[in-house]
Amino acid sequence: MPESVTMTMGEDNVITLKGPKGELKQQINRNMKVEVDNGVLTIERPNDEKENRALHGLYRSLLNNMVIGVSEGFRKEMELVGVGYRVSNNGQVLELSLGYTHIIFLELPPEIKVETKMERNKNPLIILESFDKQLLGQVCAKIRSFRKPEPYKGKGIKFVGEQIRRKSGKTAGK
Numbered sequence: 001m002p003e004s005v006t007m008t009m010g011e012d013n014v015i016t017l018k019g020p021k022g023e024l025k026q027q028i029n030r031n032m033k034v035e036v037d038n039g040v041l042t043i044e045r046p047n048d049e050k051e052n053r054a055l056h057g058l059y060r061s062l063l064n065n066m067v068i069g070v071s072e073g074f075r076k077e078m079e080l081v082g083v084g085y086r087v088s089n090n091g092q093v094l095e096l097s098l099g100y101t102h103i104i105f106l107e108l109p110p111e112i113k114v115e116t117k118m119e120r121n122k123n124p125l126i127i128l129e130s131f132d133k134q135l136l137g138q139v140c141a142k143i144r145s146f147r148k149p150e151p152y153k154g155k156g157i158k159f160v161g162e163q164i165r166r167k168s169g170k171t172a173g174k
Contacts, residue, residue, distance in 0.1 A: 001039050002071045009034065015063065019070030021131040022111065026066060028059050041067065069131040076140050079123040082147070082155040087116045087124045094126070098147045098157075112139055125160070 001007070005019040014027045015034060028034065031052060033044045041063060045056040068074070080087055086097040094114060096104040108114055111132055117125040126143065130136040140159075149156035151167040158164060 001036065001041050001067055003039065005067055005071050007034075007036055007041065015066075017063075017066045017070050019067075019131075021070050021073045024066045024070055024132060026059075026062055029055050032056065032059055034059075034063070065133045069133055073129055073131050074133050074136050076128045076136060077160040078126045078128070078140065078143060078157055079160050080126070080147075080157055081123050081149070085124060085147075085155075086118065087126055088118070089114050089116045094143070096143075096146060104146055106143065108139060109135060111135055126157075 002019070005017055008016045008018075010016060012027060013030050013032075014025055016023065016025050031046050032055060033046075035042050035044070043056060043060050043063065045052040080096075080098070082099060084097070084099060088095045092108045092110065092112075092114065094106040094108060094116075096106065098104065108128075111130050112135065113129045115127040115129075117127070128136060128139060130139075144157050147156040149158045149162075149164045151165060152169060154164050154166060
């Protein structure tokens with residue numbers, strides 16, 4: 001754990017991590033033991049039963065994401081591929097024009113910082129930053145659900161650097 005992150009264990013096994021980016025809470029199973037020794041966060045399971053092994057890996061991953069989130073934060077970039085697709089933001093409200101007859105307005109939670117870029121001859125970008133990885137992934141999935149990338153022309157909302165598997169059209173079969 002970085003020195004800027006502090007951990008407190010509350011009642012009902014609720015772990016609270018505070019850092020420069022924010023504060024996150026996670027309730028863990030009462031069988032798991034969480035300790036901090038010399039800046040190293042360790043999780044111990046009581047035995048090697050299947051359920052305890054699964055929970056051990058789950059909580060290890062969740063706490064690791066929490067530590068990274070409150071110290072460094074997470075960032076996702078999404079691009080809109082398609083003719084006439086536009087995006088802008090007014091504070092925490094995202095305005096998406098995706099070829100439908102109406103503009104889609106999406107209000108984002110206060111934990112997420114949003115930035116939009118529209119440059120000439122480039123695809124519009126949505127840049128999302130947050131300290132909560134789960135919330136950030138959920139918001140990205142919601143934005144993506146408005147126009148999923150389609151395999152024939154590659155149009156839709158995709159992550160920057162994501163490869164879309166393309167299919168050939170009807171004429172390629174002849």
